[in-house]
Amino acid sequence: MITYRISRRDLEDLIETEKRGWLTRAGDRTEEFRRLGYYKEKSSIWSEVKPVYMRLQGSCKCAYCERKLESTDYGKGEQDVEHFRPKGGVKAWRMPKALKESGITPTKVPKDFKGYYLLPYHPFNYSASCKPCNSALKKDYFPIAGTYDCEGESPQNLLKEDPFLIYPIGDFDDNPEDLISFHGTSPQPLAADGHARERALVTIEFFKLDDANKRKNLFRERAIIIVALFTLLEKQSKSPNEEERNRALNVINGFLGSHAPHTNCARSFKRLYEVDPVEAEAVFESASQLICSIS
Numbered sequence: 001m002i003t004y005r006i007s008r009r010d011l012e013d014l015i016e017t018e019k020r021g022w023l024t025r026a027g028d029r030t031e032e033f034r035r036l037g038y039y040k041e042k043s044s045i046w047s048e049v050k051p052v053y054m055r056l057q058g059s060c061k062c063a064y065c066e067r068k069l070e071s072t073d074y075g076k077g078e079q080d081v082e083h084f085r086p087k088g089g090v091k092a093w094r095m096p097k098a099l100k101e102s103g104i105t106p107t108k109v110p111k112d113f114k115g116y117y118l119l120p121y122h123p124f125n126y127s128a129s130c131k132p133c134n135s136a137l138k139k140d141y142f143p144i145a146g147t148y149d150c151e152g153e154s155p156q157n158l159l160k161e162d163p164f165l166i167y168p169i170g171d172f173d174d175n176p177e178d179l180i181s182f183h184g185t186s187p188q189p190l191a192a193d194g195h196a197r198e199r200a201l202v203t204i205e206f207f208k209l210d211d212a213n214k215r216k217n218l219f220r221e222r223a224i225i226i227v228a229l230f231t232l233l234e235k236q237s238k239s240p241n242e243e244e245r246n247r248a249l250n251v252i253n254g255f256l257g258s259h260a261p262h263t264n265c266a267r268s269f270k271r272l273y274e275v276d277p278v279e280a281e282a283v284f285e286s287a288s289q290l291i292c293s294i295s
């Protein structure tokens with residue numbers, strides 16, 4: 001995961017450019033939910049602004065797994081507008097044993113919790129995410145460490161709930177790259193302890209970002225990036241030809257930009273190469289083997 005920094009005002013400008021009048025219609029719907037005291041509507045309008053999030057997230061990357069998906073012309077069907085905080089109820093997430101044993105305790109979802117009914121149309125409650133991350137994994141789960149607040153209407157203020165998942169869009173939540181980095185193809189928490197470490201561990205587990213069996217394509221894609229990057233980094237640091245070094249640098253920068261797939265993995269690998277080239281070469285060897293062996 002990486003962050004896509006943007007202010008609310010700039011995001012709303014993008015939304016209005018995409019669909020003039022959408023914010024007003026969205027506001028009217030929110031007022032209706034406020035009057036009812038829960039979320040209910042016959043049909044929704046958030047799909048109308050899906051392209052805004054697709055473009056914002058590195059030209060159509062999944063917000064969570066960083067897979068690159070098809071562009072807005074043909075790719076809308078393979079991405080969901082994901083509600084970060086579920087709108088109509090929150091299901092209890094079954095925490096895997098390993099996380100429980102590391103002392104992480106998610107708050108029990110209150111029995112009558114009706115979901116974040118004032119947030120179905122909040123611009124900072126959306127992301128575009130792939131079907132595996134949203135439909136198969138995230139569903140209506142939202143594990144937190146603090147106290148659930150279904151009346152909350154500001155995602156920024158709702159950080160007081162101590163959510164475990166990281167919201168990658170906007171200008172208020174943690175930068176995922178401050179919490180999660182990669183060693184080779186595997187994501188790892190950066191903090192040694194505390195909520196920052198727990199957020200990283202839960203996010204990695206929740207989206208199965210470190211599950212080489214069930215999400216093997218993530219690993220294959222990361223391995224391909226590492227193999228390509230290693231070759232380029234070698235050329236850029238060792239070639240006697242300046243033009244060749246510059247050409248390698250340009251391509252390296254292409255791998256590190258937010259529009260590239262698996263940017264966090266690529267940036268982590270470049271850092272490793274700079275501080276420990278011997279270990280980077282070992283990671284490159286493993287990645288090469290993975291590409292050959294993965295089915």
Ligand SMILES: [Zn+2]
Nearest residue numbers: 062065130133
């Ligand atoms: Zn995904």
